[in-house]
Amino acid sequence: MNQPVLILGATSAIARGTAAAFARRGHDLYLASRDLDELQRSAADLHLRYGVTVRYGLFDAEDTASHPAFLQQVLAEMHGLSGVVLAVGFLGDPLAARDFKVGAKVIAANFTGAVSILSECASYFEPQKRGFIIGITSVAGDRGRQSNYVYGAAKGALSLFLQGLRNRLYASGVRVITVKPGFVDTAMTFGLPGLFLVASPQDIGERIARTLHKSADVVYLPGFWRFIMLIIKHVPEPIFKRMKM
Amino acid sequence: MPTLITSISGWGRYPLQSCELERPERYADLNSDAPSLIVRGQGRSYGDASLNENGRVLLTERVNRMLELDTEQGILRAEAGVTLAEILAVIVLQGWFLPVTPGTKFVSLGGCVAADVHGKNHHHEGSFCDHVLDLAMILADGTRSHCSATENAELFWATVGGMGLTGIIGEVTLKLIPIQTTRMKVRYHAATNLEQMFKLLQDPTLDDRYSVAWIDSLATGKNLGRGVAMFGHHATLAELGNSKPHSRQLKHDQPARKRTLPFDFPAFALNPLSIGAFNAWYYHREGGKQEPFLSGYDAYFYPLDAIGQWNRLYGKRGFVQYQCVIPEQGAYAGMATLLHELSASRRPSFLAVLKRFGAQGRGMLSFPTAGYTLALDLPIRDSGLFALLDRLDSIVLQHGGRVYLAKDARLSAESFRSMYPRYEEWLKIKSIIDPHNRFSSSLSRRLHIGLNSGRAA
Numbered sequence: 001m002n003q004p005v006l007i008l009g010a011t012s013a014i015a016r017g018t019a020a021a022f023a024r025r026g027h028d029l030y031l032a033s034r035d036l037d038e039l040q041r042s043a044a045d046l047h048l049r050y051g052v053t054v055r056y057g058l059f060d061a062e063d064t065a066s067h068p069a070f071l072q073q074v075l076a077e078m079h080g081l082s083g084v085v086l087a088v089g090f091l092g093d094p095l096a097a098r099d100f101k102v103g104a105k106v107i108a109a110n111f112t113g114a115v116s117i118l119s120e121c122a123s124y125f126e127p128q129k130r131g132f133i134i135g136i137t138s139v140a141g142d143r144g145r146q147s148n149y150v151y152g153a154a155k156g157a158l159s160l161f162l163q164g165l166r167n168r169l170y171a172s173g174v175r176v177i178t179v180k181p182g183f184v185d186t187a188m189t190f191g192l193p194g195l196f197l198v199a200s201p202q203d204i205g206e207r208i209a210r211t212l213h214k215s216a217d218v219v220y221l222p223g224f225w226r227f228i229m230l231i232i233k234h235v236p237e238p239i240f241k242r243m244k245m
Numbered sequence: 246m247p248t249l250i251t252s253i254s255g256w257g258r259y260p261l262q263s264c265e266l267e268r269p270e271r272y273a274d275l276n277s278d279a280p281s282l283i284v285r286g287q288g289r290s291y292g293d294a295s296l297n298e299n300g301r302v303l304l305t306e307r308v309n310r311m312l313e314l315d316t317e318q319g320i321l322r323a324e325a326g327v328t329l330a331e332i333l334a335v336i337v338l339q340g341w342f343l344p345v346t347p348g349t350k351f352v353s354l355g356g357c358v359a360a361d362v363h364g365k366n367h368h369h370e371g372s373f374c375d376h377v378l379d380l381a382m383i384l385a386d387g388t389r390s391h392c393s394a395t396e397n398a399e400l401f402w403a404t405v406g407g408m409g410l411t412g413i414i415g416e417v418t419l420k421l422i423p424i425q426t427t428r429m430k431v432r433y434h435a436a437t438n439l440e441q442m443f444k445l446l447q448d449p450t451l452d453d454r455y456s457v458a459w460i461d462s463l464a465t466g467k468n469l470g471r472g473v474a475m476f477g478h479h480a481t482l483a484e485l486g487n488s489k490p491h492s493r494q495l496k497h498d499q500p501a502r503k504r505t506l507p508f509d510f511p512a513f514a515l516n517p518l519s520i521g522a523f524n525a526w527y528y529h530r531e532g533g534k535q536e537p538f539l540s541g542y543d544a545y546f547y548p549l550d551a552i553g554q555w556n557r558l559y560g561k562r563g564f565v566q567y568q569c570v571i572p573e574q575g576a577y578a579g580m581a582t583l584l585h586e587l588s589a590s591r592r593p594s595f596l597a598v599l600k601r602f603g604a605q606g607r608g609m610l611s612f613p614t615a616g617y618t619l620a621l622d623l624p625i626r627d628s629g630l631f632a633l634l635d636r637l638d639s640i641v642l643q644h645g646g647r648v649y650l651a652k653d654a655r656l657s658a659e660s661f662r663s664m665y666p667r668y669e670e671w672l673k674i675k676s677i678i679d680p681h682n683r684f685s686s687s688l689s690r691r692l693h694i695g696l697n698s699g700r701a702a
């Protein structure tokens with residue numbers, strides 16, 4: 001296998017763009033999510049387009065008990081891994097998520113499940129002293145807003161987790177990269193009102209793969225979101241709390 | 246599934262209509278909860294075939310994966326949203342090519358089936374559907390089924406050329422053709438008038454796998470119908486006559502720097518004077534190329550694809566492409582009358598293309614029929630254009646011909662009925678598989694295609 005990469009949440013449009021970008025660079029791939037039919041389709045396509053070996057399998061972020069066996073299965077099939085991209089995400093209905101019964105699912109998919117599988121991955125990479133972990137969080141995790149704060153909180157928590165993981169794995173030479181996309185044209189955002197500067201998932205995928213050639217630890221995609229979020233983060237709370245956003 | 250209400254158009258940018266877009270990302274979601282819908286691939290049909298005014302439009306652009314390529318037999322199975330450009334990027338390097346291709350590669354596989362598209366080789370290889378081995382479909386009641394020339398054949402022949410009105414095409418299995426090299430061997434011949442042009446296109450000693458003619462739509466009098474006939478085939482290894490190993494002869498064209506028209510041209514930019522000057526220059530330049538020469542496949546098949554959004558050339562109000570076919574016997578007289586009417590109208594067509602068609606295929610609403618087809622691009626400047634096109638319709642009808650629905654934006658329901666004699670047969674199948682007329686488009690309502698479609702909106 002050639003520098004295999006595990007893609008978690010591989011059916012998402014951003015993950016499809018990322019998988020294509022890695023395949024174009026010659027990486028073999030393992031695609032994982034809960035939808036085997038979709039994964040099989042994408043696996044066949046990536047193999048035909050880029051000639052790399054692509055395997056796929058079932059992964060449920062919420063079923064944390066299954067994660068250790070899942071990773072062992074991937075490692076056996078791919079003969080090791082050079083890196084992992086976590087694209088699993090669940091926006092849900094932000095209003096419904098104010099109710100904890102729904103909110104808990106948002107937290108489980110975006111945060112708890114991610115912590116579980118990435119901890120497994122970290123334990124694999126750390127002794128190897130190489131590898132990378134790319135976690136896709138969101139600009140929504142930079143500041144809590146009434147429109148989607150449960151999702152935002154989970155993404156923000158994931159960003160903090162990745163930051164800690166980066167600090168831990170620095171010594172072993174394993175890279176941890178936090179990717180914060182702005183608005184991307186995917187199923188999550190299609191038809192939503194009030195979007196601006198929407199990026200294509202292919203473009204975002206290519207930029208995600210490119211982060212490996214650069215040294216940044218936290219990447220906003222596209223880059224101008226760093227400035228947008230800089231402003232949003234610096235609005236004083238007494239003013240921010242009055243805003244409708 | 247979330248939807249997006251916005252105004253869209255076909256490639257001609259006319260008409261522009263508000264539609265509710267829905268974009269599934271997964272194959273299993275390739276359906277809709279809407280009572281009425283039409284599928285849209287790449288929106289490269291010119292008029293309103295992929296529009297559904299104030300109704301649902303299902304986009305296939307994200308359902309675009311290639312699933313299986315048999316490199317021994319040259320058989321590809323892929324999801325309907327994949328483009329010919331994406332397919333070519335994969336198959337060409339393995340020594341395979343599309344059996345039939347339209348003049349742009351930025352079309353979806355599903356669109357090619359639904360319009361049963363033709364290429365420059367119709368007189369030899371027929372239309373797209375002649376190379377389709379299987380279709381996986383999602384029908385009006387949500388059932389998923391397969392059809393081909395041998396299985397559910399009636400559904401198949403109603404679907405190819407059926408403009409998306411029989412159901413959603415989910416997957417297509419296509420037979421490819423082998424190529425030895427990616428170069429084209431091309432030969433041009435100038436014709437000083439239409440009579441000579443017909444002779445060139447019929448001459449068996451000149452004929453080739455691909456043939457097409459460019460016509461100077463402004464030439465009049467004794468020059469009426471002058472133009473350049475272009476013949477070509479996939480160059481063989483022997484024709485390249487060098488000793489490079491086989492594998493080195495399969496390569497993509499050097500990507501030319503892609504240019505994109507950044508703004509709408511003012512309407513006056515294309516006028517009889519400027520087009521006349523261009524045509525004269527082009528006629529003399531291209532007509533002079535008597536010697537065979539080699540060309541890349543992209544430059545040969547898809548010259549217009551080199552300029553992104555070239556449809557803006559025709560200005561904000563858009564344009565109409567008028568493509569008709571006239572059966573063999575009346576073809577010469579019919580084309581002469583059409584060209585005469587056109588040049589007399591002083592509405593020059595920047596692009597005028599004449600092609601020879603082979604025998605009619607079996608698709609019930611398929612466009613091609615043995616004879617000659619003419620395609621014209623006409624900018625919309627005033628309503629006079631539509632009067633002219635109505636006159637062209639009657640000339641076409643007088644000669645037993647028809648207009649291509651994939652290009653159409655303005656044909657009348659009566660003319661459609663006269664032009665497509667197998668419509669009643671098609672309607673029988675439609676009434677069985679889609680009794681509530683769920684698949685319906687702006688085009689189908691305009692042409693009163695489908696049950697009750699005259700009344701429903």
Ligand SMILES: Cc1cc2nc3c(=O)[nH]c(=O)nc-3n(C[C@H](O)[C@H](O)[C@H](O)COP(=O)(O)OP(=O)(O)OC[C@H]3O[C@@H](n4cnc5c(N)ncnc54)[C@H](O)[C@@H]3O)c2cc1C
Pocket residue numbers: 255256283284285286287288289290291294295305325326346347348349351352353354355356357359360361362363364407408409410412413414415549651652686
């Ligand atoms: C520059 C240019 C050159 C062209 N040259 C030629 C040519 O040489 N020969 C030729 O035949 N045509 C030609 N065309 C026309 C073009 O090939 C057809 O209109 C084709 O259908 C466009 O495909 P699309 O994916 O853009 O389809 P769209 O325009 O999106 O849709 C066209 C029709 O197909 C239906 N459809 C699309 N996908 C599906 C699906 N998955 N399931 C069911 N129905 C579906 C739509 O409902 C609609 O009725 C040309 C067009 C352009 C812009």
Ligand SMILES: NC(=O)c1ccc[n+]([C@@H]2O[C@H](COP(=O)([O-])OP(=O)(O)OC[C@H]3O[C@@H](n4cnc5c(N)ncnc54)[C@H](OP(=O)(O)O)[C@@H]3O)[C@@H](O)[C@H]2O)c1
Pocket residue numbers: 008009010011012013014015033034035038059060061062086087088089090091109113136137138139180181182183184185186187188189
């Ligand atoms: N779109 C945007 O504008 C945007 C902006 C910022 C950040 N993001 C983030 O970018 C990532 C990808 O976004 P997208 O818009 O492409 O997402 P999407 O289309 O909504 O896809 C979500 C992905 O997460 C997977 N997933 C959800 N719950 C899961 C679970 N319990 N177990 C396993 N997989 C699960 C889904 O896989 P299955 O359903 O197949 O299991 C799917 O692959 C997400 O993390 C998202 O939060 C997106």
